[in-house]
Amino acid sequence: xxxxxxxxxxxxxxxxxxxxxxxxxxxxxxxxxxxxxxxxxxxxxxxxxxxxxxxxxxxxxxxxxxxxxxxxxxxxxxxxxxxxxxxxxxxxxxxxxxxxxxxxxxxxxxxxxxxxxxxxxxxxxxxxxxxxxxxxxxxxxxxxxxxxxxxxxxxxxxxxxxxxxxxxxxxxxxxxxxxxxxxxxxxxxxxxxxxxxxxxxxxxxxxxxxxxxxxx
Amino acid sequence: xxxxxxxxxxxxxxxxxxxxxxxxxxxxxxxxxxxxxxxxxxxxxxxxxxxxxxxxxxxxxxxxxxxxxxxxxxxxxxxxxxxxxxxxxxxxxxxxxxxxxxxxxxxxxxxxxxxxxxxxxxxxxxxxxxxxxxxxxxxxxxxxxxxxxxxxxxxxxxxxxxxxxxxxxxxxxxxxxxxxxxxxxxxxxxxxxxxxxxxxxxxxxxxxxxxxxxxx
Numbered sequence: 001x002x003x004x005x006x007x008x009x010x011x012x013x014x015x016x017x018x019x020x021x022x023x024x025x026x027x028x029x030x031x032x033x034x035x036x037x038x039x040x041x042x043x044x045x046x047x048x049x050x051x052x053x054x055x056x057x058x059x060x061x062x063x064x065x066x067x068x069x070x071x072x073x074x075x076x077x078x079x080x081x082x083x084x085x086x087x088x089x090x091x092x093x094x095x096x097x098x099x100x101x102x103x104x105x106x107x108x109x110x111x112x113x114x115x116x117x118x119x120x121x122x123x124x125x126x127x128x129x130x131x132x133x134x135x136x137x138x139x140x141x142x143x144x145x146x147x148x149x150x151x152x153x154x155x156x157x158x159x160x161x162x163x164x165x166x167x168x169x170x171x172x173x174x175x176x177x178x179x180x181x182x183x184x185x186x187x188x189x190x191x192x193x194x195x196x197x198x199x200x201x202x203x204x205x206x207x208x209x210x211x212x213x214x215x216x
Numbered sequence: 217x218x219x220x221x222x223x224x225x226x227x228x229x230x231x232x233x234x235x236x237x238x239x240x241x242x243x244x245x246x247x248x249x250x251x252x253x254x255x256x257x258x259x260x261x262x263x264x265x266x267x268x269x270x271x272x273x274x275x276x277x278x279x280x281x282x283x284x285x286x287x288x289x290x291x292x293x294x295x296x297x298x299x300x301x302x303x304x305x306x307x308x309x310x311x312x313x314x315x316x317x318x319x320x321x322x323x324x325x326x327x328x329x330x331x332x333x334x335x336x337x338x339x340x341x342x343x344x345x346x347x348x349x350x351x352x353x354x355x356x357x358x359x360x361x362x363x364x365x366x367x368x369x370x371x372x373x374x375x376x377x378x379x380x381x382x383x384x385x386x387x388x389x390x391x392x393x394x395x396x397x398x399x400x401x402x403x404x405x406x407x408x409x410x411x412x413x414x415x416x417x418x419x420x421x422x423x424x425x426x427x428x429x430x431x432x
Contacts, residue, residue: 051361055361055362055364055365056319056323056358056361056362057361058323065308066308067308067311067312069311069312069315070315070319071315071318071319071322071323072318073318073322074311074314074315074317074318074319075315077314077318078311078314078315081311092281092282092283095283095285095290095294095297096283096285098290098293098294099285099286099287099290099291099294101290102287102288102289102290102293102321103272103286103287103290105318105321105322106287106289106321106322106325107272107274107287109322109326110325110326110329110330113326114326114330121350122347122350125343125346126343127341127342127343127346127347130341130343131338131343131347134337134338142272145267145271145272145273146271146272148271149271
């Protein structure tokens, strides 16, 4: 039985591949693992049957045999540890790759998500613009730091890893925001990720699902 | 050579054990691994020599032989994978424990850190109270969800793991905020973590360092 990935029935990003299942799809494509998809609506995602699998009411989840996992970072690491292709050989190099997974999700992503949340949760507040400027400044600090690290590198370490996979998906949330220019190395880095055949296959799969759920 | 942990020269929490080195100290104590400590000042933490080790200018870092790691979650996982005591036996159970590490750092911690940042970065803004109420509500959602999961459990899974270690340190940031009552199971859960001998040793070590750096 291939693993089963639970994803949005209709992704709120309208097929742009920004939902967190994209990370897992990409990881599964990198390692050449077929998978099935189960969809969940927004309403069902917050109800008891889904919460029994995902206590915070989120997607994605992965069923792999008897194991049920939530948290996209944990699912990507689980896949990376059971298949070749997402972590380097050598125990020290693996620890460095896993380090970048945590950096993507605990240092780079939080201010990006926070800024994104403020664009809608504070809509109409007279102080939204002032607050967004503060949040933008925090995002720019992280982009500048990351960009310096990537200035003379194609990937975060010597070769592409699950750390790059997560970092690219985190940075993609800023496409169209005008903030990525704070990190001059970052657009090319994202483009290198998006050019990978496994990325393209994952992107098309989620796009096709969105389009079939939303006829024109 | 024991591993070397880099920590704040003078922790801004005044010895309350809320800085992220506490997680690593606790993990090292749980597995019985001796370690040495190197201190770094706030100024040095943002300068080139430290940034060559930690591109985002953060503590902690860990030197373990030739390997240098940053990101507290990654360091705890590295320790957990090289020593017994922080991850269960069995590959599925290990994936579940690692899943909780990511949940602590990517789902529960970000809104807590965001709220904490707003208490100082928005000081004096006429809209601070309105915004803090919104942030408090988001934290309460996560605490309620986590508390329901813990209602009939001592730990996140069958036994204490690195997932609990990170979750307890994340929740401790809320002590004194009045928010923890949104999760009725959480105070006892935190207390179970704090009662562990390894936690006590780690706490005393960071407290002693703070006191020696800050004579009365």
